[in-house]
Amino acid sequence: DQQVKQNSPSLSVQEGRISILNCDYTNSMFDYFLWYKKYPAEGPTFLISISSIKDKNEDGRFTVFLNKSAKHLSLHIVPSQPGDSAVYFCAASHNNNDMRFGAGTRLTVKP
Amino acid sequence: SQTIHQWPATLVQPVGSPLSLECTVEGTSNPNLYWYRQAAGRGLQLLFYSVGIGQISSEVPQNLSASRPQDRQFILSSKKLLLSDSGFYLCAWSGAGEQYFGPGTRLTVT
Secondary structure (H helix, E strand, O other): OOOEEOOOOEEEEEOOOOEEEEEEEOOOOOOEEEEEEEOOOOOOEEEEEEEOOOOEEEEOOEEEEEEOOOOEEEEEEOOOOHHHOEEEEEEEEEOOOEEEEOOOEEEEEEO | OOEEEEEOOEEEEOOOOOEEEEEEEEOOOOOEEEEEEEOOOOOEEEEEEEEEOOEEEEOOOOOEEEEEEEOOEEEEEEOOOOHHHOEEEEEEEEOOOOEEEOOOEEEEEO
């Protein structure tokens, strides 16, 4: 069962513009949400997270927004840079032992 | 600082052959450990997780197994590989919150 969904397999953005990656979840028990970035042939690297008690978390060019009522979160990257081109995975967990990942969105930032 | 190692980096195995992938973590004790698989064009599928030595939870029934013989060692095994076992296998650890991933093993079953 897909408890975490990323419905856009790919996204293409011009350098300097905003990238918005979306993620939906179905399990209302999830209380911690994360975004990972993955380059080909490498393990994912942690990017940013947010707990369910917040609705926004910002770290430099990266901001994660959480809408609990809609069970939706998004990652905003602004301004986008070519080095941001990668696959981005959304993840959600409850009690840390059970993290579920979305299928990923491939972001391409064009120079 | 903590580091996580996986080997081998790539592996080509014939159908029906055994498999052993190893993962070790340094710089932390009693981590939660995880095995994931990323099939081509798909997301990360949790295969196994372990909260301590000898404690393994399986998420998906399949011909793979996992063992944790030591606190910071996690092994993924199979007695007979299937073509469908091909994929990118990732080991991860967590203390509390985020998971940190190893470099992965690309397995091709021929």
